[in-house]
Amino acid sequence: MTGAGFDPATTAADVIIVGSGAAGSMAAWSLTKAGLRCLMLEAGRDYDPQAEVNMMAPESDAPLRGASTPDKPFGYFDATVGGGWEVEGEPYTMREGTDFRWYRSRMLGGRTNHWGRHAPRWGPYDFKPFSRDGLGVDWPIGYDDVAPFYDRVERMIGVNGGRIELENHPDSPPGCLMPPPKPRIPEMLLKATCESMGIPVRTAHTAVITRDMPDKVAPRSACFNATPCGRGCTIGAMFQTTTSFLPMAKATGRLTIVTDAMVSKVLMASAGRAEGVEYVDRKTGARHKVKARAVIVAGGTCETTRLLLNSGDKPGGLANSSGQLGRNLTDSTGASFRAFVPALAGRPRYNEDGIGGQHVYIPFWLYQEQKRGELDFARGYHFEIGGRFGIPPAAALPRVWGADLKKAVRTASGATIGMTLRGEMIPNKDTWCEIDPGVKDRFGIPVLRFAFRWSQHELNQVAHGQRTAHAVFKRMNATILDPELPPEKLITAGGEIIHELGTARMGADARSSVVDSYGQTWDVGNLVLMDGAIFASGAHKNPTLTILALALRASERLAARFKSGALA
Amino acid sequence: MTQSRRETLQWMMAAAALPLARWSPPANAAAQRTPPPFDVIADWPATLPALPPTKGYGRDPDLMAPRVPWPLTLSKAQRATVDLLGDLVLPADAQSPGAGTLGVGAFVDEWISAPYPIQRKDREQVLGGLIWLDAQSRVLHGATFDSITPGQRAVLLDALTVATPAAGMAKPVAFMDTLRHLFVLGFYSLPEGKADMGYIGDEPTPGDYPGPSPEALTHLTAVLAGLGLAAS
Numbered sequence: 001m002t003g004a005g006f007d008p009a010t011t012a013a014d015v016i017i018v019g020s021g022a023a024g025s026m027a028a029w030s031l032t033k034a035g036l037r038c039l040m041l042e043a044g045r046d047y048d049p050q051a052e053v054n055m056m057a058p059e060s061d062a063p064l065r066g067a068s069t070p071d072k073p074f075g076y077f078d079a080t081v082g083g084g085w086e087v088e089g090e091p092y093t094m095r096e097g098t099d100f101r102w103y104r105s106r107m108l109g110g111r112t113n114h115w116g117r118h119a120p121r122w123g124p125y126d127f128k129p130f131s132r133d134g135l136g137v138d139w140p141i142g143y144d145d146v147a148p149f150y151d152r153v154e155r156m157i158g159v160n161g162g163r164i165e166l167e168n169h170p171d172s173p174p175g176c177l178m179p180p181p182k183p184r185i186p187e188m189l190l191k192a193t194c195e196s197m198g199i200p201v202r203t204a205h206t207a208v209i210t211r212d213m214p215d216k217v218a219p220r221s222a223c224f225n226a227t228p229c230g231r232g233c234t235i236g237a238m239f240q241t242t243t244s245f246l247p248m249a250k251a252t253g254r255l256t257i258v259t260d261a262m263v264s265k266v267l268m269a270s271a272g273r274a275e276g277v278e279y280v281d282r283k284t285g286a287r288h289k290v291k292a293r294a295v296i297v298a299g300g301t302c303e304t305t306r307l308l309l310n311s312g313d314k315p316g317g318l319a320n321s322s323g324q325l326g327r328n329l330t331d332s333t334g335a336s337f338r339a340f341v342p343a344l345a346g347r348p349r350y351n352e353d354g355i356g357g358q359h360v361y362i363p364f365w366l367y368q369e370q371k372r373g374e375l376d377f378a379r380g381y382h383f384e385i386g387g388r389f390g391i392p393p394a395a396a397l398p399r400v401w402g403a404d405l406k407k408a409v410r411t412a413s414g415a416t417i418g419m420t421l422r423g424e425m426i427p428n429k430d431t432w433c434e435i436d437p438g439v440k441d442r443f444g445i446p447v448l449r450f451a452f453r454w455s456q457h458e459l460n461q462v463a464h465g466q467r468t469a470h471a472v473f474k475r476m477n478a479t480i481l482d483p484e485l486p487p488e489k490l491i492t493a494g495g496e497i498i499h500e501l502g503t504a505r506m507g508a509d510a511r512s513s514v515v516d517s518y519g520q521t522w523d524v525g526n527l528v529l530m531d532g533a534i535f536a537s538g539a540h541k542n543p544t545l546t547i548l549a550l551a552l553r554a555s556e557r558l559a560a561r562f563k564s565g566a567l568a
Numbered sequence: 569m570t571q572s573r574r575e576t577l578q579w580m581m582a583a584a585a586l587p588l589a590r591w592s593p594p595a596n597a598a599a600q601r602t603p604p605p606f607d608v609i610a611d612w613p614a615t616l617p618a619l620p621p622t623k624g625y626g627r628d629p630d631l632m633a634p635r636v637p638w639p640l641t642l643s644k645a646q647r648a649t650v651d652l653l654g655d656l657v658l659p660a661d662a663q664s665p666g667a668g669t670l671g672v673g674a675f676v677d678e679w680i681s682a683p684y685p686i687q688r689k690d691r692e693q694v695l696g697g698l699i700w701l702d703a704q705s706r707v708l709h710g711a712t713f714d715s716i717t718p719g720q721r722a723v724l725l726d727a728l729t730v731a732t733p734a735a736g737m738a739k740p741v742a743f744m745d746t747l748r749h750l751f752v753l754g755f756y757s758l759p760e761g762k763a764d765m766g767y768i769g770d771e772p773t774p775g776d777y778p779g780p781s782p783e784a785l786t787h788l789t790a791v792l793a794g795l796g797l798a799a800s
Contacts, residue, residue: 192792201800225774352768391753409752413765476795
C-alpha cells in the first residue's frame with residue numbers, strides 16, 4: 001500500500017517522519033492535511049491488511065493450532081509479521097542481571113497492527129506524579145493541556161466506552177465515545193463481586209468502533225462481533241494506522257512512504273539544525289541520504305532513542321545535553337491471576353465473542369488510601385478481565401481420563417475468570433538503555449543494551465494486586481488456579497508488556513529533559529520526537545491514546561512553525 | 569499489550585504460560601505418593617531419536633495459506649498408538665467422536681515434530697512415554713500396548729493418571745499429563761470439539777453486540793443469589 005506520493009528524488013520533502021506506528025502516522029495525517037510534504041521511512045516491510053489478514057480462519061487451520069511460538073509469539077495468525085521478541089540480524093543486549101524483552105514489529109503500521117486497544121485517558125495525577133508523591137518528575141503539561149486532544153483523538157480513531165466517574169479517571173465529553181458493548185456473564189459476575197467489596201468495575205474504553213466511520217478513502221465498518229482483533233481487521237473496526245491514517249494521508253498526494261528503510265542516523269546541517277537522515281535499504285544494504293526542513297522521529301521509544309544515541313558528534317549522542325537520553329526507561333508491571341468458578345460450571349451457552357477484548361475493567365480505585373499513606377506502594381494499577389467459553393486451561397481440569405475428562409471439559413468451559421494486572425512503574429536509576437560499545441546489527445548500526453530493575457514500589461504493587469485478585473476469587477467461591485507467589489516471581493519481565501516509555505523525556509527545561517512538551521528537542525530546533533520516548537512518566541494506563549494525543553498536539557505545533565516561517 | 573485477545577485458545581495458553589513458567593512445584597512428601605498397582609516398573613528409555621534438522625515457519629509465514637513446513641516424525645505404529653490413546657482418554661460418546669478417531673495422532677505428530685523449545689521438550693516426554701508404555705505392557709503382559717486387553721490398558725492408564733506418582737512413575741505420569749493436554753488442545757480446537765463444548769461464536773454478528781441470552785441472564789441471577797451478591 002505504499003504506492004505513489006511525490007518523488008523524493010525530484011521533490012524535497014518538508015518533513016521526514018521516521019516510523020509508521022501510532023505517532024508517525026498521526027503526524028503524517030496531520031501534517032499532510034496542513035499542506036506539508038512528508039517522507040515516511042519505515043524500517044519494516046510493506047503491509048496490506050486487506051491482503052494479508054486471515055480474519056476468519058479457525059485456529060485449527062494453523063500449524064500447532066495457532067499456538068504461540070518464538071516465530072509468532074502471539075499465535076500463528078497474529079498480525080505481527082517479520083518481527084517479535086527477536087529480529088534476525090538485529091540483536092539487543094543486556095547488562096548482567098537484566099532480563100528485558102524488546103518487542104519490535106518490522107512492518108508498515110508498526111505496533112498498531114497488533115495492540116491491546118485498551119485506550120484509557122490519563123488523569124490529572126498522571127501528569128503530575130512528583131507533586132503527588134515526590135517520586136520521578138512532573139510533566140511540563142497537565143491534563144487540561146492534553147484533554148482537547150484526547151477529545152479529538154477519540155473521535156479520529158474511534159473509541160467505544162462508557163462513563164467512569166472516578167477520581168483521576170476523567171470522563172470524555174459527550175460525542176467523543178461510541179456506545180460500548182453489553183458486558184458478558186463472567187464480567188457481570190465479577191462486577192457484582194467486586195462492587196460488594198468496594199472495588200469498582202467500569203465499561204472499558206476500547207479502540208474498536210461500534211458505529212460505521214464513513215470516509216471516501218478509508219471507510220471503516222462497525223465491529224461485527226467476531227474474530228480476534230490481534231490478527232488485524234480488514235473491515236477497519238479496530239484502529240490500526242494501515243486502515244486509517246496512512247491511506248488517508250496518502251490520498252492527499254503529499255505522503256511518500258519508503259518501507260524497508262532502516263534509519264541509521266540523523267544528519268546535521270549545523271550543531272543546532274538537522275539536515276535529514278541516512279537510512280539503509282534492508283533489502284539491498286545500500287545507504288541513502290534524504291533531506292527535509294524538519295525531522296520527526298517516531299520509531300518506537302527505544303528505537304527512537306537508539307537513533308539519537310547513534311547520531312551527532314558527541315559520545316552521548318544527539319540532543320543529549322541533559323544526559324537524560326536513554327534514562328528513565330519504564331514498562332508497565334504485569335501479573336496474571338486465574339480461577340475456576342464452580343458457580344459458572346456448565347452455564348448456558350450464548351455467543352460471547354463481543355468486540356474482542358474485555359468489555360469491562362477495574363480502574364485503579366485507591367487514590368484516597370494512597371494519599372493517606374495506607375498503601376506500601378506509590379502509583380496505581382488496573383485489572384483487565386478475561387473469561388470466555390472455549391478450551392479450559394489445563395489447571396482447571398481434573399487428572400482423569402475417559403468419559404470423565406470429556407464431562408470435565410464441558411463443565412469447565414466458560415467457568416474460568418482471569419484478572420490481569422497492569423501497573424505503573426516509577427523510573428529508577430538502574431533502568432535505562434544505552435549503545436552497546438561492542439555489538440552492531442547486520443547493517444553495521446550499533447545496538448541497544450538494556451539495564452532493568454523493578455523497585456520495591458512495583459513489587460509491593462503486584463503483591464497487593466495478588467491479594468486483591470485472590471480475595472475477589474474467594475468471594476465468588478472460586479478455586480484459584482495459580483499458586484500464591486512472591487512478587488519477584490509473579491511480576492513480568494521488563495519490556496514484556498510492550499509499554500516502553502520515557503527514554504527521551506519531556507520537561508520544562510533543557511537541563512533536566514530531552515524535549516519540550518511538543519517533542520521538540522532542546523538542542524536541535526527542527527528535530528521533533530513524537531512517540532513514547534517523550535513521556536515523563538508511565539502511569540498504569542495503556543499509553544497509545546496519550547501517544548496519539550501528544551503526536552497530534554506536536555504535529556499541529558510543527559505545522560504552525562512551518563507557517564510562521566520558523567523552519568525556513 | 570493487554571490480554572484482551574479474543575481468541576480463547578490463545579488467551580488460555582498465554583495465561584497458562586506466564587506465571588507457571590516462573591514456578592516450580594514443591595517436592596511432595598514421599599509418604600503421599602501413590603504406588604502403581606504393579607511391582608516391576610520398566611526403565612524410562614535412556615536415549616531417544618533426535619529431531620531431524622528442520623526449520624520452523626519463520627517470522628513472516630503466509631497467513632492466508634498456512635502450512636506445516638517441518639516433516640512429521642512418528643512411525644506408523646507410534647501414530648496408531650497415539651490415536652488408540654486418544655480414543656481412550658477422550659472416548660466417543662453421545663456428543664462427539666473419540667479424539668483418536670478424529671485423528672488427534674496427526675496433531676500430536678505435528679506438535680512433537682516442531683523445532684520449537686516447548687515442542688522439543690514435549691517430544692522427549694511423548695516419545696519416551698510411548699516406548700515406556702510398550703515396555704511396561706511387555707513386563708506385565710508380554711505384549712505391546714496395542715495388543716493387550718482393554719482392561720489391562722485401563723489399569724495402566726489409571727496408574728498414569730495420579731497426582732503424586734511414586735518415584736519410578738514420575739516420568740511416565742508426566743508423559744501422560746503432557747499427552748492429555750495435547751489431546752484436549754488437539755480435539756477441542758476442531759469443529760467437532762467446539763460443538764462438543766457447545767461453543768457458539770466465530771461468526772459475524774453485525775449490529776450491537778446482543779449480550780447474554782435470557783437463559784444465561786436467568787442463570788446468572790441464580791448464581792448471584794447463591795453467592796449472596798446483589799446484581800449491579
